[in-house]
Amino acid sequence: MKRNGHVILVQPHQQRRPDVAIATRTSRHPVAALINPVFQPLIDNAVASIRTVVDERRFTPVSTSNHQFRVQLPNTHQMDAYFRGGIRPPRFPPGGRRRLHEMWKARAEGAQIEITEHMTLVVMKAGPAD
Amino acid sequence: MGRTVEPVSDYPPPGMEVRLFQRHVDLAGKRILEIGCGDGRLTREIAPLAASIVAVEPDPARVADATRLTADAGITNVRFRVGSAQDLRSSAEPFDVALFSWSL
Numbered sequence: 652m653k654r655n656g657h658v659i660l661v662q663p664h665q666q667r668r669p670d671v672a673i674a675t676r677t678s679r680h681p682v683a684a685l686i687n688p689v690f691q692p693l694i695d696n697a698v699a700s701i702r703t704v705v706d707e708r709r710f711t712p713v714s715t716s717n718h719q720f721r722v723q724l725p726n727t728h729q730m731d732a733y734f735r736g737g738i739r740p741p742r743f744p745p746g747g748r749r750r751l752h753e754m755w756k757a758r759a760e761g762a763q764i765e766i767t768e769h770m771t772l773v774v775m776k777a778g779p780a781d
Numbered sequence: 782m783g784r785t786v787e788p789v790s791d792y793p794p795p796g797m798e799v800r801l802f803q804r805h806v807d808l809a810g811k812r813i814l815e816i817g818c819g820d821g822r823l824t825r826e827i828a829p830l831a832a833s834i835v836a837v838e839p840d841p842a843r844v845a846d847a848t849r850l851t852a853d854a855g856i857t858n859v860r861f862r863v864g865s866a867q868d869l870r871s872s873a874e875p876f877d878v879a880l881f882s883w884s885l
Contacts, residue, residue, distance in 0.1 A: 774805040
């Protein structure tokens with residue numbers, strides 16, 4: 652890595668897992684915030700590693716920012732396929748899936764399942780601050 | 782910021798990540814190392830900006846997909862390798878930017 656080169660990390664938010672909602676063009680009804688106990692230690696370790704290289708002055712923080720994006724899916728089967736596509740998929744908290752199915756049965760015409768994903772962008776510069 | 786995906790994907794919409802990167806790091810003309818490139822989804826978004834990219838991924842099948850898809854897109858400034866970040870410790874190649882994208 653060149654001196655003053657940059658490291659960019661894109662990763663899931665440390666605390667926030669995907670949110671599931673049922674949404675139409677004019678309304679949005681939250682269902683549940685998902686959980687992912689398997690994944691959590693990995694993201695915690697990644698954040699700790701970033702802190703370590705900064706503390707050791709091997710890298711200088713440039714920016715840390717949180718972002719989100721939303722994905723609309725037409726039904727619960729597509730939602731399950733969406734999550735299965737990940738290596739370590741999240742899951743519903745207790746009672747969350749039942750709530751989803753109840754809300755989905757009572758959905759308004761044109762409603763979709765909306766997933767909000769939360770990500771963090773970390774930018775660092777190689778070497779200590781000038 | 783909504784979208785409908787087909788096939789479904791848990792990655793941001795095309796262009797979103799590159800726009801965010803460019804707020805902090807100008808990728809134009811840079812030599813970029815991408816760790817955990819998967820099927821090269823993001824690699825192909827960055828390639829038009831970069832001078833060159835070395836993209837590393839531990840899964841040989843995904844590297845094969847990445848190589849094929851990138852060639853199909855007519856992109857020629859990317860080299861894919863099977864491996865991990867640890868494999869590159871002794872690399873003498875100086876990179877301007879190292880990118881770890883969703884590689885936890």
